[in-house]
Amino acid sequence: MISAIVSGFTGAMGQKVLAMIQADAQLQLVGVYNPSVTDLTPATYDLAPTVQVFNQLDQITIGADVWLDFSTPSGAFANTQFAIEHGIRPVIGTSGMSEAQIAELQQLANQRHVGGIIAANFGVSAVLMMKFAQLAAKYFDHAEVVEYHHDDKRDAPSGTALNTAKLIYDAQGHDEPGNPREQDPLGARGGDYHGIKIHAIRLPGFVADEEAIFGGPGETLTIKQSTTDRASFMTGVRLALDAVMTRDELIVGLEQLI
Amino acid sequence: MISAIVSGFTGAMGQKVLAMIQADAQLQLVGVYNPSVTDLTPATYDLAPTVQVFNQLDQITIGADVWLDFSTPSGAFANTQFAIEHGIRPVIGTSGMSEAQIAELQQLANQRHVGGIIAANFGVSAVLMMKFAQLAAKYFDHAEVVEYHHDDKRDAPSGTALNTAKLIYDAQGHDEPGNPREQDPLGARGGDYHGIKIHAIRLPGFVADEEAIFGGPGETLTIKQSTTDRASFMTGVRLALDAVMTRDELIVGLEQLI
Amino acid sequence: MISAIVSGFTGAMGQKVLAMIQADAQLQLVGVYNPSVTDLTPATYDLAPTVQVFNQLDQITIGADVWLDFSTPSGAFANTQFAIEHGIRPVIGTSGMSEAQIAELQQLANQRHVGGIIAANFGVSAVLMMKFAQLAAKYFDHAEVVEYHHDDKRDAPSGTALNTAKLIYDAQGHDEPGNPREQDPLGARGGDYHGIKIHAIRLPGFVADEEAIFGGPGETLTIKQSTTDRASFMTGVRLALDAVMTRDELIVGLEQLI
Amino acid sequence: MISAIVSGFTGAMGQKVLAMIQADAQLQLVGVYNPSVTDLTPATYDLAPTVQVFNQLDQITIGADVWLDFSTPSGAFANTQFAIEHGIRPVIGTSGMSEAQIAELQQLANQRHVGGIIAANFGVSAVLMMKFAQLAAKYFDHAEVVEYHHDDKRDAPSGTALNTAKLIYDAQGHDEPGNPREQDPLGARGGDYHGIKIHAIRLPGFVADEEAIFGGPGETLTIKQSTTDRASFMTGVRLALDAVMTRDELIVGLEQLI
Incomplete structure (x- = not known):
């Protein structure tokens, strides 16, 4: 007790x-x-x-x-x-x-x-997502982070998304290579943290979802946590x-x- | 015959x-x-x-x-x-x-x-995705478009993603309202087409996926097409x-x- | 007024x-x-x-x-x-x-x-999902339905999932062909409605999500609605x-x- | 060299x-x-x-x-x-x-x-998915496994999906509790491995995707690997x-x- x-x-x-x-x-x-x-x-x-x-x-x-x-x-x-x-x-x-x-x-x-x-965040799924992203980063040279929140949220990206990008960067130990030929007039490639792109989606209907996506030849690995209730x-x-x-x-x- | x-x-x-x-x-x-x-x-x-x-x-x-x-x-x-x-x-x-x-x-x-x-695109799932996005746009005030392609793709966003945003805008008939209090120092909110945000993800392992997401109070609707082989x-x-x-x-x- | x-x-x-x-x-x-x-x-x-x-x-x-x-x-x-x-x-x-x-x-x-x-269901995203599934069914010979609900839900599949399968079947006009060589000792292929498989997932954390997935050579089309609040x-x-x-x-x- | x-x-x-x-x-x-x-x-x-x-x-x-x-x-x-x-x-x-x-x-x-x-499987994303599922299982009482393959695949569920369920069960150390009031006349709840449900989706357009979903009060955690090319x-x-x-x-x- x-x-x-x-x-x-x-x-x-x-x-x-x-x-x-x-x-x-x-x-x-x-x-x-x-x-x-x-x-x-x-x-x-x-x-x-x-x-x-x-x-x-x-x-x-x-x-x-x-x-x-x-x-x-x-x-x-x-x-x-x-x-x-x-x-x-x-x-x-x-x-x-x-x-x-x-x-x-x-x-x-x-x-x-x-x-x-x-603790800033007591969400177990969010903590596990970050932990797994950190582990996966050793095996993939390319990662992006996507987060989905309600449209009233003021800051973009979310603290968890930025923190996830930081953990990935720390595990990789160097900037991710970009595509030098890429043309992106609208800024659709999102925010950048040492080559890791971060995308923030704001729509009513979402509470708080955070996602790390890793890509290698012929395969992707996605780790996503979704919050439906605080x-x-x-x-x-x-x-x-x-x-x-x-x-x-x-x-x-x-x-x-x- | x-x-x-x-x-x-x-x-x-x-x-x-x-x-x-x-x-x-x-x-x-x-x-x-x-x-x-x-x-x-x-x-x-x-x-x-x-x-x-x-x-x-x-x-x-x-x-x-x-x-x-x-x-x-x-x-x-x-x-x-x-x-x-x-x-x-x-x-x-x-x-x-x-x-x-x-x-x-x-x-x-x-x-x-x-x-x-x-036709620029003979992909049936891509055409249906665009058609459904256009239909859904009448019932939701908020939409975002996300596309996922291999990391060699030069243009961002994809033509299909931009076209999807255009169709949504045409159906809504006005700019989508933004959040005036939003702070986005990194540009994580992505590209903008009349208030419809467009996000381009580039990772090896993806071929070509296109997604329209609509949000309303307490619900979201996602229409996604995924190409694994041309x-x-x-x-x-x-x-x-x-x-x-x-x-x-x-x-x-x-x-x-x- | x-x-x-x-x-x-x-x-x-x-x-x-x-x-x-x-x-x-x-x-x-x-x-x-x-x-x-x-x-x-x-x-x-x-x-x-x-x-x-x-x-x-x-x-x-x-x-x-x-x-x-x-x-x-x-x-x-x-x-x-x-x-x-x-x-x-x-x-x-x-x-x-x-x-x-x-x-x-x-x-x-x-x-x-x-x-x-x-109306049994005033969810706009659910109604649109069903409508789009019905339209897509004309262009794909293969579809499956997946629904995700909280673990307290008693009936499986959900009424919306079963109804979606019915609408797909009506639009296709015939049973979907199965794979005669398939072996499924555990029943992992889920429920069956005229060849359209229905899968019910029950986990705490979900409120009510409904998804229709269509597949053709080299492409899939997914229509998903997600409810986070009634x-x-x-x-x-x-x-x-x-x-x-x-x-x-x-x-x-x-x-x-x- | x-x-x-x-x-x-x-x-x-x-x-x-x-x-x-x-x-x-x-x-x-x-x-x-x-x-x-x-x-x-x-x-x-x-x-x-x-x-x-x-x-x-x-x-x-x-x-x-x-x-x-x-x-x-x-x-x-x-x-x-x-x-x-x-x-x-x-x-x-x-x-x-x-x-x-x-x-x-x-x-x-x-x-x-x-x-x-x-090794039976040299897919890095599949191995990581299984590893993360095993780690996550300690923090969630409820998990389900979903796998998506092309419609020619004969066995359901996939070996990876069944293995993932086994790893989750080993980590949890006991059968997952079911819902005794559940009614499932069509078998939509899928295959069962010690209370962990396994769902096999077979559609043209998929190559091989494997997914473990964990649920807790108000949150879910999804670990998904997707193969687009062998x-x-x-x-x-x-x-x-x-x-x-x-x-x-x-x-x-x-x-x-x-």
């Missing part, structure tokens, strides 16, 4: 985390935290009376095995620091911390032998919960566990 | 045309033509003794139902003109004629009531052979028959 | 219909109906005070342009009959009516010149709303409008 | 092997072997005069670094034995040897410290050539190198 405190419990991801915990007999919710709430009655949030609601960090004296944080960037560092100092293993999905902040937290966790994880992150969060219980350092990235 | 003369019979496509004719009991090869050959012995080309080999247009006096032309741009116009004037229905896959030349040939064919077809053109050529036998005008584009 | 009454307004689909109407300036919600509710206060259901809540058919005297029904099978016939008799054009997504009942309603609507539609049905409902305003008969199937 | 003898040089695969060697400056063809040929003149087979043509094993006294065998099952064992005994590293794509024969050859190669490989095997053969030069045992399966 793993006891948990959920930070950012009123947000969309926080609510999915609560649902996951409540559906899992191995997990027990003991507290929730959000500095913006004023009502501290559990029933207001459809929580059992045994769950304590907090709006100030220093009032959280109950202890727990894990600290699940899907809140806002502004509080991420302080929350994680608080958790480590109180021996509560942090599982952090909140973005916005600097590399320096993360390094400081890692040092603190190491000193106190507290296991934990900070609840998919809960698979990765669950994996992380088990992992941090047996670790004694703060790791960065779900790929470290897979 | 349809009797045929094949122009450009020594080329790659010409050879596939010969193979198709020989495998089809409804078709009979009576002559072949190539101004570059010097040896006029059928056996030299593994042809039956009844097949006549020509290297000059004005020596072709045998008559036939159809003239299949998969030769070189320089001879396309003269060949087609010759066929029409001799009442041999032209089925022309050779590219390179100007619009003016095509118009002149159409006028000639109409005068003489000779059926025929000039022999696929023979399906369209066969379709054209039957069609020209019952027509009395020169049509342009396989889509006119489908 | 189209005024609407929504029957089955408390259900999942009914709620999506309400959301669609509220987001569309061309549509106006005037009433909602559900025989199971006891509280007739609009505010209870987050409805504007101008919207009337009904729990008995004979109390609905307000009149409206359209009657949107996404309720339960038991009430579908009576509801549709009531709407037609009161000159309210029915748009019926509720299943469960017999062919005899539908025929009776069609006769009634024709007599009264009331436009309407009964809200996709609203596109088809919206299309139907406009259509029934200008019709004077009760049609069956969204494909009649596309 | 690796010197090579090619056994089965007149067959389709043998010809592709010759072409690969001739195009690679690191490889040198020194001999070819086929017990069925009677003409031993290199020019007859478009080979350089320095290449020796053999039709009897015991006349091959020239020595070489590697023995490439893509011949017929009847000679595979004797050929491989001959190669090992003469210190020529075997790269064997010829099928038909029994497990006992392979074990005997492995023992012989180990004794003599001769590197070599016997020349793809040469990538794996080339990989094997380098590998056997630095090994001193006979390995079985390209996956041992990847």
Whole structure:
């Protein structure tokens, strides 16, 4: 039985985390935290009376095995620091911390032998896609990355697509050769990362799909992950919960566990 | 039984045309033509003794139902003109004629009531893909086109992809709305045709695939054609052979028959 | 401006219909109906005070342009009959009516010149997929159907997949030839409808995807629709709303409008 | 520079092997072997005069670094034995040897410290697909396998598809749970291997595609390899050539190198 405190419990991801915990007999919710709430009655949030609601960090004296944080960037560092100092293993999905902040937290966790994880993406299929792309890159000289997202997404390409191209480049060790005779007046060949082309498709109906395609003489290899519901992150969060219980350092990235 | 003369019979496509004719009991090869050959012995080309080999247009006096032309741009116009004037229905896959030349040939064919077809692409799946994209465009405000070709291809996007975008635009009747907040520093969003994005992927292992993707709230529709062997053109050529036998005008584009 | 009454307004689909109407300036919600509710206060259901809540058919005297029904099978016939008799054009997504009942309603609507539609599936991409499959079937001798659904789905294949196979068979006019030498000890070749193989995939992560694949020498054509959110049905409902305003008969199937 | 003898040089695969060697400056063809040929003149087979043509094993006294065998099952064992005994590293794509024969050859190669490989499939993308499927299986409880081949293929499912299901089952360690309420009157759910469903699609236009699909809450992961030309095997053969030069045992399966 793993006891948990959920930070950012009123947000969309926080609510999915609560649902996951409540559906899992191995997990027990003991507290929730959000500095913006004023009502501290559990029933207001459809929580059992045994769950304590907090709006100030220093009032959280109950202890727990894990600290699940899907809140806002502004509080991420302080929350994680608080958790480590109180021996509560942090599982952090909140973005916005600097590399320096993360390094400081890692040092603190190491000193106190507290296991934990900070991850930008808890999607298991996305992490596996990147991992397999990295492995495949050794056997193919040519790769392209295609990602498909809803038309409201502002940034192109997606962070996962760019990261996938980086992992492929690192594995290949050199720029991919282009076709010097190619003519592309419209820019249809897409974005370029060391010769690896990246294509971003934006259409309503997609949630988030990421695809790496490798080509060699007479064959192609495609690794594609498709997200239809952000609840998919809960698979990765669950994996992380088990992992941090047996670790004694703060790791960065779900790929470290897979 | 349809009797045929094949122009450009020594080329790659010409050879596939010969193979198709020989495998089809409804078709009979009576002559072949190539101004570059010097040896006029059928056996030299593994042809039956009844097949006549020509290297000059004005020596072709045998008559036939159809003239299949998969030769070189320089001879396309003269060949087609010759066929029409001799009442041999032209089925022309050779590219390179100007619009003016095509118009002149159409006028000639109409005068003489000779059926025929000039097509840049005899791929049935490609023509159907374009047709369906055009139909779907009425029901979706958002579409993107993706094409996949081998890495030796020089032009991007493919003619079929650009043509598909044009057909979608024509059917929608207005530019597709973009996302004004989109940030795309690498050009990953691809080529643009009136708001319809076009993505060209170039990898060894692909022959020629073309894809139109439509998106609406909660759903996508994908129409994809994939070519694994250029022999696929023979399906369209066969379709054209039957069609020209019952027509009395020169049509342009396989889509006119489908 | 189209005024609407929504029957089955408390259900999942009914709620999506309400959301669609509220987001569309061309549509106006005037009433909602559900025989199971006891509280007739609009505010209870987050409805504007101008919207009337009904729990008995004979109390609905307000009149409206359209009657949107996404309720339960038991009430579908009576509801549709009531709407037609009161000159309210029915748009019926509720299943469960017999062919005899539908025929009776069609006769009634024709007599009264009331436009309407009964459809099992308001997914535009699904209807287009079926339509395109039917058109493509004329040009290919070989087709297979693949559908992908979540692992809780009980019936295999899906109704849409079976219907797609039927449409392909109708268009081809004869059984597809099989491979007499084929050996398939595990039944991996899937279900069979007149030689058209149907494959049902059941995995968590899929919502509902349907795919028709056609093959010819050296080429394939794939038509695939993918549903990521059941809200996709609203596109088809919206299309139907406009259509029934200008019709004077009760049609069956969204494909009649596309 | 690796010197090579090619056994089965007149067959389709043998010809592709010759072409690969001739195009690679690191490889040198020194001999070819086929017990069925009677003409031993290199020019007859478009080979350089320095290449020796053999039709009897015991006349091959020239020595070489590697023995490439893509011949017929009847000679595979004797050929491989001959190669090992003469210190020529075997790269064997010829099928038909029994497990006992392979074990005997492995023992012989180990004794003599001769590197070599016997592989049923030299397709790099297929081997990677299987490897990734095996890795992904640890993170997903649900997987299905789909394979697409030309309609002349006799066996369903393909050996690769069945092998992929086996690897997934081995990695998961238990049967996948089914849906006890599922109704499948047509057998559309396909073949079954310990709960992993296998679907075989047979259509002209496909060469050989293999796909593993994994599903979890809200996400899917698809690993697909596609073969458009059997020349793809040469990538794996080339990989094997380098590998056997630095090994001193006979390995079985390209996956041992990847």
